[in-house]
Amino acid sequence: MMKQVGFVEAEMVSETGLNSSPVTKGALFRASKPAVSIPQQRADAMDSLSKYREFFEAAYTEGALDRKTKHLIALGASLSAGCDP
Amino acid sequence: MKKIEEGIRGKYAKVAVNPERLFKYPIGRAGLETLKYDPDILQSLPEAVLESFCGVGNPFSLGEIKEGEDVLDIGCGGGVDTMIAATMVGPAGRVVGTDMSSEMVERARQNLSLTHFNNVSYQESSAEDLPLPDQSFDVVISSGVFNLVSDKVKALKEVFRVMKPGGRIMMADQVLTGHLSEDVKARVDNWAG
Numbered sequence: 001m002m003k004q005v006g007f008v009e010a011e012m013v014s015e016t017g018l019n020s021s022p023v024t025k026g027a028l029f030r031a032s033k034p035a036v037s038i039p040q041q042r043a044d045a046m047d048s049l050s051k052y053r054e055f056f057e058a059a060y061t062e063g064a065l066d067r068k069t070k071h072l073i074a075l076g077a078s079l080s081a082g083c084d085p
Numbered sequence: 086m087k088k089i090e091e092g093i094r095g096k097y098a099k100v101a102v103n104p105e106r107l108f109k110y111p112i113g114r115a116g117l118e119t120l121k122y123d124p125d126i127l128q129s130l131p132e133a134v135l136e137s138f139c140g141v142g143n144p145f146s147l148g149e150i151k152e153g154e155d156v157l158d159i160g161c162g163g164g165v166d167t168m169i170a171a172t173m174v175g176p177a178g179r180v181v182g183t184d185m186s187s188e189m190v191e192r193a194r195q196n197l198s199l200t201h202f203n204n205v206s207y208q209e210s211s212a213e214d215l216p217l218p219d220q221s222f223d224v225v226i227s228s229g230v231f232n233l234v235s236d237k238v239k240a241l242k243e244v245f246r247v248m249k250p251g252g253r254i255m256m257a258d259q260v261l262t263g264h265l266s267e268d269v270k271a272r273v274d275n276w277a278g
Binding site: 019036 | 109110116120141146148245249250251256259260263
């Protein structure tokens with residue numbers, strides 16, 4: 001039930017020894033809320049992606065070399081480094 | 086469901102006045118000592134406050150509460166755990182206790198008036214609808230309460246909502262280990278047990 005709500009590290013730790021009826025037992029439970037929420041993690045990931053796009057666009061902006069030449073150099077560099085271009 | 090809630094309110098209105106003989110386990114100082122609450126903290130609280138203790142476990146045994154933290158006690162009863170938490174968080178921290186029973190909230194306020202704490206407050210509210218802002222507590226404690234809550238998922242969602250990211254819930258409660266009687270009155274009594 002706790003995991004369903006979003007808690008993590010949910011566990012029943014031990015019994016307390018105090019039972020309020022013959023069919024119940026006292027028990028101790030704990031759980032945590034994630035330090036960063038899932039919407040926040042998504043926002044952080046989108047921010048990183050956006051920064052990478054900015055870098056990518058800046059790197060391939062036409063300057064001393066045109067965009068096509070830059071892409072060909074990048075392709076050659078990635079092939080020689082064994083990367084998947 | 087309404088009948089169950091009325092049964093719980095009725096029982097805890099009596100508990101607020103005199104909890105003796107209403108529980109099947111040790112309460113008051115005896116309960117606190119059985120559950121190994123910090124004797125130094127117990128020593129610092131008035132005996133009249135300790136008499137109100139009806140908890141089923143020691144949530145403080147589940148992890149440290151640090152100075153300056155904000156703590157919420159859901160179903161605070163006479164407020165003993167809130168004052169223990171207030172001792173742990175110190176003047177830089179804050180403790181809020183909620184209870185569905187107006188009589189218990191009144192008892193907690195009376196108990197608080199016997200102490201020097203000025204960072205503890207109480208509010209009457211159900212666990213399923215906390216009148217508290219989002220992400221406002223580092224730690225949520227509770228003892229013997231969620232077994233009485235009819236919509237447990239809703240109550241846990243409320244805990245999640247009011248808890249700061251990285252916050253902890255430390256909770257003692259009763260879990261069912263067998264079959265309850267089919268008799269309706271017995272069911273209500275057990276629910277409020």
